[in-house]
Amino acid sequence: MTEEYAVGFFDSGWGGLSILKTARQTLPHENFIYVADCGFAPYGDRSHDFIVERAQKIADFLFNQKHVKALVIACNTATAEAIDTLRKERPEAVIIGVEPAIKPAVLSSQNKRIGMISTTRTARSARYKNLVERFGQNASIFSCGCPGLMDCVEAGEFDSEKTMGLLQRYLEPMIHEHIDSLVLGCTHYPFLLTSIRKIVGPGVQIYEPSLAVSLHLKECLRKIGRLNTQGTGHERFYVSKLNEQRKSVACRLWGQATPFEELGIN
Numbered sequence: 544m545t546e547e548y549a550v551g552f553f554d555s556g557w558g559g560l561s562i563l564k565t566a567r568q569t570l571p572h573e574n575f576i577y578v579a580d581c582g583f584a585p586y587g588d589r590s591h592d593f594i595v596e597r598a599q600k601i602a603d604f605l606f607n608q609k610h611v612k613a614l615v616i617a618c619n620t621a622t623a624e625a626i627d628t629l630r631k632e633r634p635e636a637v638i639i640g641v642e643p644a645i646k647p648a649v650l651s652s653q654n655k656r657i658g659m660i661s662t663t664r665t666a667r668s669a670r671y672k673n674l675v676e677r678f679g680q681n682a683s684i685f686s687c688g689c690p691g692l693m694d695c696v697e698a699g700e701f702d703s704e705k706t707m708g709l710l711q712r713y714l715e716p717m718i719h720e721h722i723d724s725l726v727l728g729c730t731h732y733p734f735l736l737t738s739i740r741k742i743v744g745p746g747v748q749i750y751e752p753s754l755a756v757s758l759h760l761k762e763c764l765r766k767i768g769r770l771n772t773q774g775t776g777h778e779r780f781y782v783s784k785l786n787e788q789r790k791s792v793a794c795r796l797w798g799q800a801t802p803f804e805e806l807g808i809n
């Protein structure tokens with residue numbers, strides 16, 4: 544694949560593949576470069592400064608070395624902590640983030656009782672508080688930081704006893720609050736959808752942002768005149784502290800065997 548003029552994606556690990564998979568379907572002609580910062584995950588338990596520094600280094604790699612034409616921060620936590628800095632540093636660049644889908648959930652909810660699960664950092668972030676102030680005025684929103692859940696996905700444990708135990712602990716208080724909608728505020732969580740569904744039951748509407756993000760990316764590329772309309776798009780994967788475990792989980796999540804390269808940014 545020619546890496547020139549691909550779209551760059553990054554996440555602390557493999558969660559952003561939940562966005563990349565939908566982007567692949569929505570934008571079949573684009574080349575994608577995905578950075579999984581596995582060696583420095585989870586971001587959810589790190590400081591603001593740490594997350595901003597990782598995001599800056601990865602953005603430098605993607606823009607300066609790979610010359611990407613747009614960047615998708617496929618991580619709610621990195622969006623909450625670092626998107627403002629990245630946009631300030633590159634005011635001309637297309638930089639798209641991911642945020643909990645509070646707005647559509649509030650609009651469609653019948654009883655206006657909504658649950659939101661994310662990393663602790665996202666749940667406490669100023670950006671999320673702002674989102675709730677803007678769109679959650681007429682609703683009761685129950686937000687919960689969920690340490691440990693992303694690690695279950697990274698370990699390939701989608702329905703283990705440990706994963707189910709954590710999900711139960713985080714979701715049961717929301718079920719008792721009679722939520723009718725649940726927002727997945729971390730890009731890792733769509734990979735736990737079957738397990739989440741088992742716990743919340745069929746009546747709760749679950750929101751994840753991959754289609755909205757992919758359509759927004761498409762529109763941004765169209766606007767700057769750089770949407771590919773021909774040819775088959777390819778993907779390339781860079782991983783910090785690459786190892787066999789990380790490769791094998793990524794292949795399961797991505798759905799096919801694929802080559803990986805060491806990111807080499809410390």
Ligand code: DGL
Pocket residue numbers: 554555556558559584585586587588617618619620621662665693728729730731
């Ligand atoms: N996938 C990430 C998110 O959307 C972060 C998980 C983590 O690194 O803690 O927030």
